[in-house]
Amino acid sequence: MKIAISGKGGVGKTTLAGVMARILASRGRKVLAIDADPDSNLASAIGLSKESQAKLYPIASMTSMIEERTGAKKGSFGSMFKLNPKVDDLPDEMGVTYQGVKLLLLGCIPQGGGGCFCPENVLLKNLVRHVLVQREEALIIDMEAGLEHLGRGSTGYVDVLIVVVEPGQRAMNTARQIKKLGEDLNIKKIMIVGNKVTSEDDRKIIEDSLSDFPVLGHMSFNPKVLQADREGVSPYDIDHKIKEEVEAILTELEKRI
Numbered sequence: 001m002k003i004a005i006s007g008k009g010g011v012g013k014t015t016l017a018g019v020m021a022r023i024l025a026s027r028g029r030k031v032l033a034i035d036a037d038p039d040s041n042l043a044s045a046i047g048l049s050k051e052s053q054a055k056l057y058p059i060a061s062m063t064s065m066i067e068e069r070t071g072a073k074k075g076s077f078g079s080m081f082k083l084n085p086k087v088d089d090l091p092d093e094m095g096v097t098y099q100g101v102k103l104l105l106l107g108c109i110p111q112g113g114g115g116c117f118c119p120e121n122v123l124l125k126n127l128v129r130h131v132l133v134q135r136e137e138a139l140i141i142d143m144e145a146g147l148e149h150l151g152r153g154s155t156g157y158v159d160v161l162i163v164v165v166e167p168g169q170r171a172m173n174t175a176r177q178i179k180k181l182g183e184d185l186n187i188k189k190i191m192i193v194g195n196k197v198t199s200e201d202d203r204k205i206i207e208d209s210l211s212d213f214p215v216l217g218h219m220s221f222n223p224k225v226l227q228a229d230r231e232g233v234s235p236y237d238i239d240h241k242i243k244e245e246v247e248a249i250l251t252e253l254e255k256r257i
Contacts, residue, residue, distance in 0.1 A: 001024075001138045001139070001159055001253075001254075001257070002138075002139045002157055002158050002159045003020070003138075003139065003140050003141070003158075003159060003160055003253075004141045004143050004147075004150065004158050004160075004161045004162070004187075005017045005020075005140065005141065005142055005143060005161075005162045005163075005164065006143040006144070006145055006147060006161060006162070006164070006178050007163050007164035007165060007171065007174065007175065007178070008145060008165075008170060008171045008174035008175075009039065009145070011164045011165060011166045011171050011195055011196070012166070012195035012196065012219065012225070013037075013142060013143075013164040014037065014039075014045045014142050015045055015195070015225055015235055015242070016162070016164055016193060016195070016219065016246065016249075017033065017042055017140050017141075017142040018033075018042055018044075018045025018046045018047070018142075018234055018235070018236065019045070019234070019236045019242055019243065019246045020140055020246055020249075020250060021033045022046060022047065022099060022101060022236040023236070023243065023246055023247060024138045024140075024250070025099055025100030025101045026100070028100075029100075029137070029138045030100070030102075030136070030137040030138065031100060031101045031102065031137055031138045031139075032095070032101075032102050032104065032135065032137040032138070032139050032140075033046060033101050033102070033103045033139075033140045033141075034103075034104045034106060034131065034139070034140070034141045034142065035103065035104070035106060035142050036141050036142060036143050036144065036148075036149045037142050037143060038107075038108035038144055039144075040058070040105060040107075042103065042105075042142045043056060043096075043103055043105070044229070044232045044233070045228075045234055045235070046098055046099075046101050046103060046236075047098060047099060047233055047234030047236065047237055048096065048098045048103065050232065052096055052098060053096075055096050056094075056103065056105045057094065058105050058106065058107025058108075059094060059106050059107055059123070059124065059127065060107030060108055060120050060123075060124060061107050066119050066120050066123055067119070069082070069086055069087070070082050070085045070119040070122060070123055071119075072119040073119070081119045081122065082122075083122060084126060085122065085123050085126055087123065087126045087127040087130050088130055088134065091104055091127075091131060091135065102137070104131075106127070106128075106149060107124075108144075108148070124149055125149060125150075125151040128149050128150060128151070128154055129151060129154035132155075132157040132158065133154060133157050145174055145177070145178055147161075147178065147181050147182065147185065150185055151185075152185055155182075155185045155186055155187050156186065158187050159189065160189040160190070160191055160253060160257055161178070161182045161187045161189065161190045161191070162191055162193055162216065162253075163179065163190065163191070163192050163193075163213070164192070164193050164194075164195050165192055165193070165194055165195070165210065166194070166195050166196040166197075166206075167194070167197065167202040167205045167206055172206070175192060175210055176210075178190075179212075179213070189214075189256070189257060190213065191213060191214045191215065191253075191256070192206070192210055192213040192215055193215075193216050193217060193218065193219065193249055194207075194215070194217070194218035195218070195219045196219070196220075196221045197219065197220055197221060198220070198221045202218075203218055206218070214256065216249045216253055216256070217245065217248050217249040218245070219245045219246070219249075220241065222239065222241060222242055224238055224239035224241070224242065225239070225242060
């Protein structure tokens with residue numbers, strides 16, 4: 001199962017990614033979770049301690065490693081470098097494992113070079129392609145809304161792109177933009193999960209406004225999720241309701257893919 005999760009900032013996609021990873025690991029699955037969001041909060045959503053988080057380094061910021069693998073310095077444009085750098089060892093070398101979930105932090109390309117043909121971008125896209133195509137774990141990628149780290153050569157291996165939305169027009173407009181980006185990348189299955197839902201009206205707003213999306217389910221507005229964020233722990237570890245809701249979303253996902 002290869003899952004990419006995206007959405008507008010603050011809608012709860014990282015909460016979904018973290019709880020989903022923990023549930024899959026609790027079922028005995030080998031799980032690789034990739035934080036590809038510049039906001040980088042997946043570690044705490046999975047439940048890593050601050051000490052474990054300190055061992056994680058964004059791959060995009062590893063200047064000497066990028067130069068060693070690509071043959072060009074990070075941030076260099078127009079220079080010659082390897083288009084197929086070695087990446088197969090990076091998940092095991094750079095990842096940190098907690099409760100059966102191996103977490104890898106990609107980091108981000110600086111805004112001026114976003115989408116650039118530069119060494120760090122090539123390395124990251126080759127890495128994402130490798131974990132999608134070659135590795136056997138269940139894979140969850142916490143994406144930014146722009147899907148920057150996905151490339152056309154790998155998206156055929158994405159089983160589903162889940163877009164998390166809350167009952168507000170900005171989140172739903174972002175969902176439509178992400179859907180277009182996903183379709184441009186030839187991702188076949190694009191589905192939504194509602195979050196911060198407080199009533200049946202909230203569900204109806206999401207489902208009616210995004211009627212062209214299959215709906216996997218909804219997560220309730222939940223003060224325990226806010227508490228988990230304040231305390232730097234995973235919602236999985238402090239609240240049964242979020243676990244039940246994400247279990248139901250996973251069950252629906254398995255039916256559909």
